[in-house]
Structures are given as C-alpha cells and as structure tokens.
Amino acid sequence: MRKFTRSWATSLFLIAAGAAGATPPxxxxxxxxxxxxxxxxxxxxxxxxxxxxxxxxxxTDIVLVEIDKATGEERGQKPVKRVVDLGLxxxxxxxxxxxEEAVNPYDVYDIHAAWPLHTPExxxxxxxxxxxxxxxxIGYDDKRYQMPLEALRARVEGSLVQSRRLMPxxxxxxxxxxxDPFDPADWxxxxxxxxxxxxxxxxxxxxxxxxxxxxxxxxxxLRMWVLLPVQD
Numbered sequence: 001m002r003k004f005t006r007s008w009a010t011s012l013f014l015i016a017a018g019a020a021g022a023t024p025p026x027x028x029x030x031x032x033x034x035x036x037x038x039x040x041x042x043x044x045x046x047x048x049x050x051x052x053x054x055x056x057x058x059x060t061d062i063v064l065v066e067i068d069k070a071t072g073e074e075r076g077q078k079p080v081k082r083v084v085d086l087g088l089x090x091x092x093x094x095x096x097x098x099x100e101e102a103v104n105p106y107d108v109y110d111i112h113a114a115w116p117l118h119t120p121e122x123x124x125x126x127x128x129x130x131x132x133x134x135x136x137x138i139g140y141d142d143k144r145y146q147m148p149l150e151a152l153r154a155r156v157e158g159s160l161v162q163s164r165r166l167m168p169x170x171x172x173x174x175x176x177x178x179x180d181p182f183d184p185a186d187w188x189x190x191x192x193x194x195x196x197x198x199x200x201x202x203x204x205x206x207x208x209x210x211x212x213x214x215x216x217x218x219x220x221x222l223r224m225w226v227l228l229p230v231q232d
Contacts (some may be wrong), residue, residue, distance in 0.1 A: 026053035029221045030160060033063070034212070035105060038114040039074060042201070042208070043069045044225050048163060056087030061167040062106045064161070069206060071225035072147070072155075077162050078103045084208060097170070119210075123199040128209065130195045135228055137207050139200040145207035145228035153189055155226055156211065160184035187213050187222060196223065205230055 029049040037044040048061040054176035062080040067073070082097040108114045127138035134149040147155070160185060189195065189211075206227050213222035 005045065014111075025221045027051050031221065032224045032225045034117045034208070034225060035064070036108050036112075036114040037069075037117040038108070038112040038203075040069055041112065041114075042069060042117060042225075042227065043105065043108055045080070046077075046163060046224075048167065050128060050169075056089065058085045059083070059170070061086070061163075063163050063164075063166060064103060067225075067227055069202065069227065072157055072189055072206065072229055073163070074189060077159075077166050079166055080105055082167060101169075111231060119197045120199050123197045124128075128195045128198045130189070130193060130211075132190060133184065135195060135211070135226065137195075137198045137209060137228055139199060139203070139207055141203045143200075143204055144231045145200070145209075146210070146231050147228050152211070156187065156189070156224060157184040159224065187215070189213075193222070198228075201227070 027050075029047075031047045031049065032040070032044045033047075035045045044065040044067065046063040048063065048064050050059045050061075052059060059082070061082050064078045064080050066075040066077070068075050079099045079102050081100055081102065084095040084097065086093050086095065103124060129136055132149060133146075134152050137145045137146045139145060191216055193211055193213035196212035198207060198209035200206075201208045206229055208225055209228050211222065211224045211226060213224075215221075
C-alpha cells in the first residue's frame with residue numbers, strides 16, 4: 001500500500017473528501033479502566049474514542065478521574081493525552097493534539113502513596129442487578145451496596161459532561177458537521193445498560209461496580225466505574 005506524507009490540515013481535508021460518499025455513523029465510546037487506589041481515593045483512566053463519522057479516523061482522549069472513597073463523588077478529572085489515528089494510508093499515522101496542564105497518571109503513586117487497582121479475577125455478579133431501583137450488590141460480607149437510579153443517572157451524566165468540557169469536541173472532516181453526538185442524557189440506564197464486574201472495595205463501606213451500556217444504532221459503548229456505598 002502506498003504511503004503518503006502530508007500536513008495535518010491536508011490529511012484531514014483529504015480524509016473528509018474521500019469519506020463524503022459513504023460515511024459511517026459517528027460513534028463515541030467511553031471506556032473506563034481501574035488504575036490506582038489510595039487510602040482515600042480511587043483513580044480511573046477514561047478513554048473517549050470518537051471515529052468522527054469516518055472510516056479511517058479514531059480520536060482517543062484519555063482522562064484521569066479521581067473518585068473519593070468516602071463519598072463516591074468525583075474529586076476531579078485531569079487530561080492525560082489526546083491522539084488521533086489517521087489510518088493506514090498515512091506515513092505519519094499518529095497525531096498528538098496539544099493539551100494544557102496534561103498530567104502523568106503514574107504520578108499518583110508518588111504523590112498519593114497509591115497502589116495499582118485492577119478488577120479481581122474472582123469477581124462474581126450473581127448477587128448484583130440494575131433495575132428501576134438502581135444499582136444493587138450483595139457482597140461476600142452479606143452487606144448491601146446500592147446507588148439509587150436517579151443518583152446513578154446524575155453521576156453518569158455529570159461525569160461524562162465533565163469529560164467533554166475538559167476535552168471539547170473538535171471537528172474532523174465531513175463526519176462532524178452536525179450536533180455533538182456525545183450526549184450522556186441519551187443513555188437509557190434501564191434499557192441499554194447492565195451491571196458489569198462488581199466487587200467489594202472496602203468491606204462494610206463500599207463496592208466498585210462497572211456500568212456497561214451499548215447503543216446498537218450508533219455502535220456506541222459506555223463502560224463506567226462507580227462506587228456503591230453500603231446501606232445500613
């Protein structure tokens with residue numbers, strides 16, 4: 001396959017021109033990965049992947065999300081990287097987009113005396129469910145961990161809106177001429193979502209659960225970790 005060397009602006013123009021005939025829907029995926037834990041917080045690495053309605057382009061924004069272990073509320077989000085994959089036809093396939101105040105996520109290990117956090121291989125979801133009452137999980141300690149549906153909806157929308165504000169939509173080619181498809185309010189938690197991995201984080205205090213959502217019409221996915229407080 002022939003390789004081309006072009007400027008960033010020229011590359012995007014040619015991609016848009018070539019894709020105008022038959023573009024796929026613009027799909028935005030949000031994928032959370034557990035990253036670190038300290039005495040007081042949990043950190044998640046969030047990837048926001050946007051194909052811009054084009055066959056060959058994938059933009060990935062990486063955000064570091066900090067969650068308070070006592071309250072389950074987010075303490076804040078910080079930008080890590082913003083990179084565009086132009087596809088196989090370009091010699092300089094990858095483009096890093098400039099970010100102000102980007103952070104190195106591995107610094108949390110030094111700054112906060114944190115340790116790595118992963119989904120346990122032994123997690124079990126038999127005693128967990130998502131319904132009209134919200135996220136519920138009965139842990140191995142027989143404690144009930146729960147977040148009401150409205151609180152869960154507010155948590156999801158607030159977190160995703162903050163991610164988009166931190167890294168606003170950029171326009172690439174003909175696929176992103178319409179409204180921003182990244183609308184957290186579009187997710188129907190009881191129809192398009194389910195409970196994914198879930199496990200007790202601190203016995204008698206909190207559990208971590210992943211919300212898994214799929215929007216089949218737009219091929220969009222959401223994988224978001226939330227902290228469930230114990231119910232007395």
